[in-house]
Amino acid sequence: EAGVVQSPRYKIIEKKQPVAFWCNPISGHNTLYWYLQNLGQGPELLIRYENEEAVDDSQLPKDRFSAERLKGVDSTLKIQPAELGDSAVYLCASSKLLGGTDTQYFGPGTRLTVL
Amino acid sequence: KQEVTQIPAALSVPEGENLVLNCSFTDSAIYNLQWFRQDPGKGLTSLLLIQSSQREQTSGRLNASLDKSSGRSTLYIAASQPGDSATYLCAVSLGTRSQGNLIFGKGTKLSVKP
Numbered sequence: 764e765a766g767v768v769q770s771p772r773y774k775i776i777e778k779k780q781p782v783a784f785w786c787n788p789i790s791g792h793n794t795l796y797w798y799l800q801n802l803g804q805g806p807e808l809l810i811r812y813e814n815e816e817a818v819d820d821s822q823l824p825k826d827r828f829s830a831e832r833l834k835g836v837d838s839t840l841k842i843q844p845a846e847l848g849d850s851a852v853y854l855c856a857s858s859k860l861l862g863g864t865d866t867q868y869f870g871p872g873t874r875l876t877v878l
Numbered sequence: 879k880q881e882v883t884q885i886p887a888a889l890s891v892p893e894g895e896n897l898v899l900n901c902s903f904t905d906s907a908i909y910n911l912q913w914f915r916q917d918p919g920k921g922l923t924s925l926l927l928i929q930s931s932q933r934e935q936t937s938g939r940l941n942a943s944l945d946k947s948s949g950r951s952t953l954y955i956a957a958s959q960p961g962d963s964a965t966y967l968c969a970v971s972l973g974t975r976s977q978g979n980l981i982f983g984k985g986t987k988l989s990v991k992p
Contacts, residue, residue, distance in 0.1 A: 767921070796979075805882070805967050805982025806922070819979060854921060866912065867980065869921035 765789070767870035769855050775876045781843035784873045788836070788857030795832055796867065797840050798854040806854055812838065842875075850877045880905045884968055884983035891958055892991050899953040899986045901968030906946050909971040912980065913942050913953050916965045925966075926953070958990045 768787040776782050788795050794813050798806035809828065811819040814835040823830065827846070832838040842849055852872040858865050881904045891897055901911075910929045914922040926935045926942040928951070934943040941954040955962060965987045969980040 803984065805969070805984050806980070807982070808979050811979060856922075866924045866927050868924065869914075871919075871921045874919075 767855055767857055767868055769853075769870035769873055771873055772871060773874050773876075775878065776845055778847055778877050779844040781841065782845050782875065783839055783841045784853050784855075784875075786838045786840070786855030786870060788838070788855070789859075789868055792857035792859050792868070793835070794858045794860070795838050796856040796858075797830060797838070798856065800852045800854055800872070802851075809840070845875075845877045847877050850875055880908075880970060880972060880981045882968060882970055882981050882983035884966075884986050886986060887984065888987040888989075890989040890991065893958060893960060895958050895990075896954070896956050897958055897988070899955070899966050899968075899988070901951040901953070901983055903949045903951075903970050903981075906949050907972070908946065911942075911944055911951050912969050912971070913940075913951075914967040914969065916967060916985070922967065955988075958988075960990050960992050963988055963990050 770785050796811050797809040799809055800806040808822055810823045810830050812832045815832050828842055830840045852874050854869055854872045856867040856869045858867045883902045885900045908930055912927045913925045915925055916922045926937055928935045928944045939956040944951045965985040967982055967985040969982045972979055
Protein backbone atom coordinates (compact mmCIF):
# COMPACT_ATOMS: atom_id res chain seq x y z
CA GLU A 764 0.00 0.00 0.00
CA ALA A 765 1.42 3.37 -0.99
CA GLY A 766 1.93 5.88 1.80
CA VAL A 767 1.06 9.56 1.90
CA VAL A 768 2.68 11.32 -1.04
CA GLN A 769 3.79 14.94 -0.91
CA SER A 770 5.39 17.17 -3.50
CA PRO A 771 7.63 18.95 -3.88
CA ARG A 772 10.01 17.63 -1.24
CA TYR A 773 11.98 20.88 -1.18
CA LYS A 774 11.12 24.42 -2.24
CA ILE A 775 13.20 27.60 -2.12
CA ILE A 776 11.49 30.90 -2.93
CA GLU A 777 11.97 34.61 -2.47
CA LYS A 778 9.78 36.36 0.09
CA LYS A 779 6.49 37.71 -1.24
CA GLN A 780 6.31 34.93 -3.85
CA PRO A 781 3.46 32.41 -3.85
CA VAL A 782 4.02 28.70 -3.20
CA ALA A 783 1.85 25.60 -3.25
CA PHE A 784 2.21 22.15 -1.73
CA TRP A 785 0.38 19.04 -2.84
CA CYS A 786 -0.67 15.97 -0.88
CA ASN A 787 -2.11 12.63 -1.95
CA PRO A 788 -3.37 10.67 1.06
CA ILE A 789 -3.53 6.91 1.47
CA SER A 790 -6.33 5.45 -0.63
CA GLY A 791 -9.57 5.22 1.33
CA HIS A 792 -8.51 7.62 4.07
CA ASN A 793 -11.31 10.10 4.74
CA THR A 794 -9.46 12.47 7.03
CA LEU A 795 -6.56 14.65 5.88
CA TYR A 796 -4.40 16.96 7.98
CA TRP A 797 -1.86 19.66 7.21
CA TYR A 798 0.75 20.33 9.90
CA LEU A 799 3.55 22.87 10.19
CA GLN A 800 6.81 21.82 11.85
CA ASN A 801 9.46 24.33 12.83
CA LEU A 802 13.00 23.21 13.57
CA GLY A 803 13.27 21.54 16.96
CA GLN A 804 9.51 21.62 17.52
CA GLY A 805 6.68 19.18 17.23
CA PRO A 806 4.20 19.53 14.36
CA GLU A 807 1.30 21.98 14.79
CA LEU A 808 -2.03 21.47 13.07
CA LEU A 809 -3.01 23.97 10.37
CA ILE A 810 -6.18 22.40 9.01
CA ARG A 811 -8.13 19.15 9.14
CA TYR A 812 -10.46 17.84 6.43
CA GLU A 813 -13.08 15.16 6.76
CA ASN A 814 -13.79 14.14 3.18
CA GLU A 815 -13.97 17.49 1.34
CA GLU A 816 -15.08 19.54 4.36
CA ALA A 817 -12.60 21.61 6.38
CA VAL A 818 -13.81 20.77 9.90
CA ASP A 819 -11.06 22.61 11.78
CA ASP A 820 -9.11 25.50 10.24
CA SER A 821 -8.83 27.56 13.41
CA GLN A 822 -5.01 27.53 13.31
CA LEU A 823 -4.71 28.43 9.62
CA PRO A 824 -3.49 32.03 9.05
CA LYS A 825 -6.20 32.90 6.59
CA ASP A 826 -4.72 36.18 5.48
CA ARG A 827 -2.02 34.37 3.51
CA PHE A 828 -2.73 30.64 3.72
CA SER A 829 -5.42 28.74 1.87
CA ALA A 830 -6.18 25.07 1.35
CA GLU A 831 -8.53 22.93 -0.64
CA ARG A 832 -9.42 19.27 -0.93
CA LEU A 833 -11.36 18.78 -4.11
CA LYS A 834 -13.41 15.58 -4.40
CA GLY A 835 -12.25 14.58 -0.93
CA VAL A 836 -8.98 13.05 -2.10
CA ASP A 837 -5.90 15.18 -2.97
CA SER A 838 -5.25 18.43 -1.18
CA THR A 839 -3.31 21.60 -1.92
CA LEU A 840 -1.95 24.09 0.62
CA LYS A 841 -1.03 27.53 -0.69
CA ILE A 842 0.83 30.50 0.78
CA GLN A 843 0.54 33.89 -0.87
CA PRO A 844 2.61 35.92 -0.26
CA ALA A 845 5.29 33.95 1.58
CA GLU A 846 7.17 35.56 4.47
CA LEU A 847 10.57 34.73 5.97
CA GLY A 848 8.88 33.20 9.01
CA ASP A 849 7.09 30.65 6.85
CA SER A 850 10.31 28.67 6.43
CA ALA A 851 9.49 25.28 7.92
CA VAL A 852 8.49 21.73 7.02
CA TYR A 853 4.89 21.27 5.93
CA LEU A 854 3.57 17.79 6.72
CA CYS A 855 0.47 16.11 5.38
CA ALA A 856 -1.16 13.20 7.21
CA SER A 857 -4.20 11.04 6.69
CA SER A 858 -6.33 8.65 8.70
CA LYS A 859 -9.13 6.29 7.79
CA LEU A 860 -11.82 6.94 10.34
CA LEU A 861 -13.70 10.18 10.86
CA GLY A 862 -13.23 11.84 14.23
CA GLY A 863 -9.56 10.95 14.47
CA THR A 864 -9.96 7.79 16.47
CA ASP A 865 -7.19 5.95 14.68
CA THR A 866 -3.57 6.24 13.68
CA GLN A 867 -2.44 9.14 11.53
CA TYR A 868 -0.01 8.33 8.72
CA PHE A 869 2.40 11.06 7.73
CA GLY A 870 4.03 11.96 4.44
CA PRO A 871 7.72 12.92 4.18
CA GLY A 872 6.91 16.64 4.20
CA THR A 873 7.86 19.64 2.07
CA ARG A 874 10.76 21.69 3.38
CA LEU A 875 10.17 25.35 2.50
CA THR A 876 12.93 27.94 2.61
CA VAL A 877 11.94 31.58 2.13
CA LEU A 878 14.85 33.91 1.29
CA LYS B 879 -4.90 24.89 26.74
CA GLN B 880 -3.37 21.45 26.36
CA GLU B 881 0.42 21.39 26.61
CA VAL B 882 2.65 18.38 26.04
CA THR B 883 6.14 18.18 27.55
CA GLN B 884 8.81 15.60 26.82
CA ILE B 885 11.79 14.90 29.03
CA PRO B 886 14.66 14.60 28.37
CA ALA B 887 15.14 16.70 25.22
CA ALA B 888 18.09 14.52 24.23
CA LEU B 889 19.45 11.19 25.39
CA SER B 890 22.58 9.24 24.48
CA VAL B 891 22.96 5.61 25.55
CA PRO B 892 25.24 2.68 24.69
CA GLU B 893 23.82 -0.13 22.60
CA GLY B 894 21.93 -2.77 24.55
CA GLU B 895 20.67 -0.50 27.30
CA ASN B 896 17.01 -0.34 28.28
CA LEU B 897 15.64 3.20 28.35
CA VAL B 898 12.55 5.22 29.19
CA LEU B 899 11.24 8.35 27.48
CA ASN B 900 8.78 10.53 29.35
CA CYS B 901 5.78 12.53 28.20
CA SER B 902 3.43 14.66 30.30
CA PHE B 903 0.27 16.54 29.37
CA THR B 904 -1.66 19.19 31.27
CA ASP B 905 -5.29 18.28 30.50
CA SER B 906 -6.35 14.70 31.23
CA ALA B 907 -9.38 14.96 28.90
CA ILE B 908 -7.65 13.22 26.02
CA TYR B 909 -9.07 10.78 23.49
CA ASN B 910 -5.85 8.88 22.84
CA LEU B 911 -2.08 9.23 22.98
CA GLN B 912 0.36 8.30 20.26
CA TRP B 913 4.11 7.84 20.12
CA PHE B 914 5.85 8.64 16.85
CA ARG B 915 9.37 8.27 15.53
CA GLN B 916 10.94 10.84 13.20
CA ASP B 917 14.18 10.25 11.33
CA PRO B 918 16.14 13.28 10.01
CA GLY B 919 14.52 14.77 6.93
CA LYS B 920 11.64 12.30 7.09
CA GLY B 921 8.02 12.31 8.11
CA LEU B 922 6.64 10.75 11.27
CA THR B 923 6.07 7.03 11.75
CA SER B 924 3.47 5.94 14.28
CA LEU B 925 4.85 3.49 16.83
CA LEU B 926 2.03 2.96 19.30
CA LEU B 927 -1.46 4.34 19.92
CA ILE B 928 -3.06 4.06 23.37
CA GLN B 929 -6.77 4.77 23.73
CA SER B 930 -7.75 6.76 26.83
CA SER B 931 -9.38 3.65 28.32
CA GLN B 932 -6.17 1.61 27.99
CA ARG B 933 -3.17 1.44 30.29
CA GLU B 934 -0.49 0.23 27.89
CA GLN B 935 0.39 -1.01 24.43
CA THR B 936 3.28 -3.18 23.29
CA SER B 937 4.98 -3.68 19.95
CA GLY B 938 8.15 -5.73 19.81
CA ARG B 939 10.79 -4.07 21.98
CA LEU B 940 8.55 -1.06 22.62
CA ASN B 941 6.09 -0.65 25.48
CA ALA B 942 4.06 2.49 26.06
CA SER B 943 2.08 3.17 29.22
CA LEU B 944 -0.59 5.75 29.93
CA ASP B 945 -1.70 7.20 33.27
CA LYS B 946 -4.41 9.61 32.26
CA SER B 947 -5.22 10.81 35.76
CA SER B 948 -1.67 11.99 36.37
CA GLY B 949 -1.17 13.20 32.80
CA ARG B 950 1.79 10.96 32.04
CA SER B 951 2.98 8.46 29.49
CA THR B 952 6.24 6.58 29.15
CA LEU B 953 7.83 4.84 26.19
CA TYR B 954 10.08 1.95 27.21
CA ILE B 955 12.62 0.68 24.68
CA ALA B 956 14.26 -2.62 25.54
CA ALA B 957 17.74 -3.65 24.40
CA SER B 958 18.34 -0.48 22.40
CA GLN B 959 20.07 -0.67 18.99
CA PRO B 960 21.85 1.96 16.86
CA GLY B 961 18.89 1.77 14.46
CA ASP B 962 16.68 3.16 17.22
CA SER B 963 18.47 6.51 16.92
CA ALA B 964 15.82 9.08 15.99
CA THR B 965 13.59 11.73 17.52
CA TYR B 966 10.62 10.33 19.44
CA LEU B 967 7.49 12.46 19.62
CA CYS B 968 4.52 12.08 21.93
CA ALA B 969 1.12 13.46 20.86
CA VAL B 970 -2.30 13.58 22.49
CA SER B 971 -5.62 13.66 20.69
CA LEU B 972 -8.11 16.07 22.25
CA GLY B 973 -11.34 14.70 23.69
CA THR B 974 -13.48 17.49 22.34
CA ARG B 975 -14.99 18.59 19.05
CA SER B 976 -11.40 18.88 17.91
CA GLN B 977 -11.04 15.15 18.47
CA GLY B 978 -8.41 13.83 16.17
CA ASN B 979 -6.28 16.96 16.24
CA LEU B 980 -2.93 15.99 17.69
CA ILE B 981 -1.02 18.18 20.14
CA PHE B 982 2.67 17.27 19.99
CA GLY B 983 5.56 17.60 22.39
CA LYS B 984 8.91 18.84 21.14
CA GLY B 985 10.37 15.36 21.12
CA THR B 986 13.30 13.47 22.64
CA LYS B 987 16.33 13.03 20.38
CA LEU B 988 17.76 9.58 21.06
CA SER B 989 21.23 8.49 20.08
CA VAL B 990 22.27 4.85 20.58
CA LYS B 991 26.03 4.37 20.35
CA PRO B 992 27.45 1.08 18.99
